[in-house]
Amino acid sequence: MKAAVFHKIGDISVDNVEDPKIEAPDDVILKVTSTAICGSDLHIYDGFVPQLRDQVLGHEFMGIVEEAGPSVTKVKKGDRVVVPFPIACGQCYFCAHLLPGHCEHTNPDHYGPEGDLMKGKGGGMYGYTDLYGGYNGGQAEYVRVPKANFGPKIIPDGLSDEEVLFLTDIFPTGYTAVDWGEPKGGETYVIFGSGPVGLMAQKSAWLKGAKRVIAVDPLEYRLQKARDVNKVETINANDADLMEKIRSMTGGRGADIAIDAVGMEANRTFLEKAKAVINAEKGTDKAIDYCTQAVRRGGIVSVVGVYASPYDNFPVHRIFDKGLIMKFGQAPVQKYIDELFEIVRNGKVVLNDIITHKLPLAEASNAYDMFKNKKDDCVKVVLKP
Ligand SMILES: NC(=O)c1ccc[n+]([C@@H]2O[C@H](COP(=O)([O-])OP(=O)(O)OC[C@H]3O[C@@H](n4cnc5c(N)ncnc54)[C@H](O)[C@@H]3O)[C@@H](O)[C@H]2O)c1
Ligand SMILES: [Zn+2]
Numbered sequence: 001m002k003a004a005v006f007h008k009i010g011d012i013s014v015d016n017v018e019d020p021k022i023e024a025p026d027d028v029i030l031k032v033t034s035t036a037i038c039g040s041d042l043h044i045y046d047g048f049v050p051q052l053r054d055q056v057l058g059h060e061f062m063g064i065v066e067e068a069g070p071s072v073t074k075v076k077k078g079d080r081v082v083v084p085f086p087i088a089c090g091q092c093y094f095c096a097h098l099l100p101g102h103c104e105h106t107n108p109d110h111y112g113p114e115g116d117l118m119k120g121k122g123g124g125m126y127g128y129t130d131l132y133g134g135y136n137g138g139q140a141e142y143v144r145v146p147k148a149n150f151g152p153k154i155i156p157d158g159l160s161d162e163e164v165l166f167l168t169d170i171f172p173t174g175y176t177a178v179d180w181g182e183p184k185g186g187e188t189y190v191i192f193g194s195g196p197v198g199l200m201a202q203k204s205a206w207l208k209g210a211k212r213v214i215a216v217d218p219l220e221y222r223l224q225k226a227r228d229v230n231k232v233e234t235i236n237a238n239d240a241d242l243m244e245k246i247r248s249m250t251g252g253r254g255a256d257i258a259i260d261a262v263g264m265e266a267n268r269t270f271l272e273k274a275k276a277v278i279n280a281e282k283g284t285d286k287a288i289d290y291c292t293q294a295v296r297r298g299g300i301v302s303v304v305g306v307y308a309s310p311y312d313n314f315p316v317h318r319i320f321d322k323g324l325i326m327k328f329g330q331a332p333v334q335k336y337i338d339e340l341f342e343i344v345r346n347g348k349v350v351l352n353d354i355i356t357h358k359l360p361l362a363e364a365s366n367a368y369d370m371f372k373n374k375k376d377d378c379v380k381v382v383l384k385p
């Protein structure tokens, strides 16, 4: 089959690889009909999350069940499904606590309580390096889906792939960021990053009764997208008066909820890059720092942007002084997927308006380059195997 294979930093090509096979009785093989590129894939592409051998990437995918193992009861051949990006058993301590990203059974070689740089990681994820289970991903014609009695969600005909594909990751991720803010309705949000995840957080904030949603990004075309599809207010991240503007819009106090939908690859100056090399930091924690500045005292900061190293000068003094609540981590997609599917099905939210490019899988290499380098006003790419 054909698949987008990561070889080394900046080198992804569409190659012929071996077809996936059923390896455990509760596996299914999916024929992929649509798959997307995520900002998290860029962390591998850019070398911020290390991978030393070739691997098929992709954790946002959906398709048709081609073959089901003997103990699969939840889906059958011919079913059309979307698949959450965390691979989870549905039965362990963490799955029982609705924390599928921390599943104890899907990353046997590198799992543990430590959360260290190179060991003691969380549960398995599709196409997300050997540290997270070494599973091949879904930017491919076919993919093996383990733990198929827990992950895949059946999608009825009548909804297009594009309408439901983002239930795999970015919609639940944006929704998680908002839900972690414990909204009761009437809150003001400041959302850093107006890429796919930030855009989904903006949609989720409105769904949860936001009074005001302020989006921040250095790229004007992404802010334009945010205004067009989500009717939010926007501020350019390079604005010299960024924090003053946020405070002037929030009664001088700051936002109730601040969201980091940027992660460690935030835009950086040459000096910031040099500091990171000296401190052995992967990228920067700038977006977290911005969140702690922009949120009000006693407010909540949700960090769904990905971080993969410790950071010098982490603003713990401000977090303490302002009495902030902070939540970090991968989104527990399985926890929300049923609820979010109903929201999509009832037309309360539209997800496919963020797609800017639909391309054949064969063009994955160019698609990565375009998404990473923000060419052609790219926001979200869907690949068709
Ligand atoms: N926690 C999860 O479960 C989860 C799931 C999916 C993605 N992610 C992560 O979310 C992050 C965003 O993903 P994406 O797909 O939207 O990627 P993306 O790279 O397209 O979006 C990041 C956006 O942040 C903007 N940005 C850069 N520096 C900024 C700054 N200083 N202030 C404000 N904005 C800034 C960029 O211009 C870009 O628009 C990534 O780190 C990704 O790994 C996490
Ligand atoms: Zn993702």
Ligand SMILES: [Zn+2]
Pocket (backbone or CB within 6 Å): 088, 089, 090, 091, 092, 093, 094, 095, 102, 103, 104, 105
């Ligand atoms: Zn589990």
